[in-house]
Amino acid sequence: MPVCYQIYSAQQCIVFRKYGTYTTQDCRTSTKSALAEPNYLPQMAQIYDLSDVTDFDANFAQISSLVTFLGEISSQVDQNTPLVIIAPKDIQFGMARMFQQLMDGRTPFDVHLVRNWAEAAKIVDLPPERFQEMLKISA
Template sequence: MIDYIIEPEQALILIWNRGETSPRDTIRQLDAMRKDPDYSHDFDTITDITDLKTDFSRQDIVKMAQYSETLPIPKGAKVTRNAIVAPADRTFGTSRMYEQLTNGFVPFKVGVFRDWASALTWIGKNPDALDDLLKAS
């Protein structure tokens, strides 16, 4: 299951990928999010997979990377950042594989982090300013 919050004032999208979620489900839910009226390609993203139960295989990661390569890029869109929060070794490793497969080939930069503070800092947001938002989420 994927939940998300779009914060237009912060130019930020927060995504939580939890439980048993297949790559196909993930792609379907991300496509639906992109249809949200508040969505903008120009927003940075933090994807938290702390509670993801599914173990994505190498083939799954390649499939996700290939999907990311096909995303439409609006003319004049800026290169955004997608920070992945993956504290567990198993998800950190597969996320790093995704990072390596996509950087330079997709319309955003990918970074993988063990905690929210590092992810927020990397995308240029003050972790303290978003603390209340994260608690509410």
């Protein structure tokens, strides 16, 4: 599955956009890459957009392993850092909900599930006009 990400230093967040078939390995790889970027900061909110995910090639054991990985990188992420998953479709939301439940108490993230970008903007405390600018850049 293709994954692209953009770090927005001024807004203190990273936006990951995922396309096609979701795999936990792609998520792990893109997260490692983003955290290794020179402009990454531990307090940056992380936004995962699943809007263009068409299929999930992930089972419970793989998702649990991904959660373990996210717990292992806790030294690179501030405690209670917002992690927002945008999941507009029911299948996306259901998979994200399972992921959220597994993460509870096992990672430094404060995980939120939303259906759209406007809800995500509120959680990461960005004014709508600033968020719209970001969307134009990362689209």
